[in-house]
Amino acid sequence: MTRDRAEIAVVGGGIVGLMTARHLALAGADVLLLDAGDLGAAASGANAGSLHLQLQYPEFVAFGEEWARTYAPTLTFLKQSIALWEALPNELDADLEFKLAGGIIVATTDDQMARIQSKARIEATAGVDTEILGRDDLLKLAPYLSPATIGGGYCRMEGKANPLKIVPALANAAHNAGVRIKTGVRITGIEGQTPSFRLETSSGPVVTQRIVNAAGAEASRIGAMVGTRLDIRGVPLQMTVTEPLALIIPHLIYSAAGKLTLKQLENGGCVIGGGWTAQERSNGSLVIDPTNFAGNMSMAANVAPAIAGACALRSWTAWVNGTPDWRPILGEDRNVRGVIHALFPWVGFSAAPMTALAAAELALGTSPTARLQGVSVLYD
Numbered sequence: 001m002t003r004d005r006a007e008i009a010v011v012g013g014g015i016v017g018l019m020t021a022r023h024l025a026l027a028g029a030d031v032l033l034l035d036a037g038d039l040g041a042a043a044s045g046a047n048a049g050s051l052h053l054q055l056q057y058p059e060f061v062a063f064g065e066e067w068a069r070t071y072a073p074t075l076t077f078l079k080q081s082i083a084l085w086e087a088l089p090n091e092l093d094a095d096l097e098f099k100l101a102g103g104i105i106v107a108t109t110d111d112q113m114a115r116i117q118s119k120a121r122i123e124a125t126a127g128v129d130t131e132i133l134g135r136d137d138l139l140k141l142a143p144y145l146s147p148a149t150i151g152g153g154y155c156r157m158e159g160k161a162n163p164l165k166i167v168p169a170l171a172n173a174a175h176n177a178g179v180r181i182k183t184g185v186r187i188t189g190i191e192g193q194t195p196s197f198r199l200e201t202s203s204g205p206v207v208t209q210r211i212v213n214a215a216g217a218e219a220s221r222i223g224a225m226v227g228t229r230l231d232i233r234g235v236p237l238q239m240t241v242t243e244p245l246a247l248i249i250p251h252l253i254y255s256a257a258g259k260l261t262l263k264q265l266e267n268g269g270c271v272i273g274g275g276w277t278a279q280e281r282s283n284g285s286l287v288i289d290p291t292n293f294a295g296n297m298s299m300a301a302n303v304a305p306a307i308a309g310a311c312a313l314r315s316w317t318a319w320v321n322g323t324p325d326w327r328p329i330l331g332e333d334r335n336v337r338g339v340i341h342a343l344f345p346w347v348g349f350s351a352a353p354m355t356a357l358a359a360a361e362l363a364l365g366t367s368p369t370a371r372l373q374g375v376s377v378l379y380d
Contacts, residue, residue: 194338
């Protein structure tokens with residue numbers, strides 16, 4: 001096998017890896033991107049396409065206000081990332097089905113409303129405006145919601161995009177920028193230190209000066225190869241899309257009664273998710289959990305009764321990377337110079353543009369545009 005060389009090796013061909021590699025190539029770096037499977041085949045191409053900015057309600061309830069205040073600086077990072085999302089369709093000259101119509105978290109009890117209000121106060125400290133709406137104002141904004149709705153929180157800077165369109169557009173843009181892309185290449189070991197790392201791969205060794213770890217759910221395995229334990233893991237989630245319906249839901253919808261994200265595609269199909277787990281087989285493959293499927297569909301129908309009779313066309317699974325406290329692992333490795341970790345858990349789709357920009361800037365040795373103190377655990 002021949003030895004390959006690159007100034008910077010990007011590990012992971014999802015959205016963050018592709019964006020990072022493109023930034024680096026446009027800056028003049030010689031970049032090689034390696035992915036163990038196909039581009040975007042994991043979470044980047046299989047997530048539900050939600051663009052989040054609010055604190056996630058289930059975690060706010062589970063972890064409490066102290067966690068929310070600690071996590072709040074991350075919302076500023078997400079806000080910057082959403083701004084980059086707004087520019088992306090023009091930048092890539094592609095229809096990404098990107099739309100910011102706002103996100104609504106729906107309450108049906110006074111206790112839920114009180115929690116949404118508490119959450120909004122903490123969000124405001126990070127410059128994120130979540131407007132508290134009573135029943136009449138909320139149903140005027142979103143008349144498709146259940147009459148059991150008593151109010152909720154409305155964040156104007158949330159929305160959606162289509163992962164199935166974004167990955168090919170990014171791959172094309174990275175290629176045009178000069179990124180060398182190799183798929184089906186699994187990394188089996190990493191030796192050395194900057195300025196000369198040697199990556200052992202299934203297609204032969206790669207020698208590089210710097211490494212960007214954008215491997216998502218596989219990132220902890222890459223970290224272990226350089227002697228660093230990364231507290232990140234893959235979580236098996238499932239999502240569903242319905243048959244096309246009349247276009248009635250422009251918003252990204254959550255429920256304070258349980259885990260839910262609901263949005264409607266341009267073709268009328270409704271994508272339903274929100275963090276319901278799939279089942280893992282003994283061989284490591286994933287399969288839909290029928291109990292969680294039923295619970296997810298029931299939650300969606302209770303919030304938006306107009307979709308209750310819709311047929312589910314397809315359900316799918318994805319490994320999504322997660323950290324216990326939800327905080328990113330973004331920055332240069334504390335122990336090994338020249339290794340940059342680009343890992344934003346749980347809402348990585350939303351954070352991808354700013355995560356990639358920060359990772360590229362760090363790999364080039366420049367100060368990141370985004371403030372990482374208080375955001376990434378590597379800057380505590």
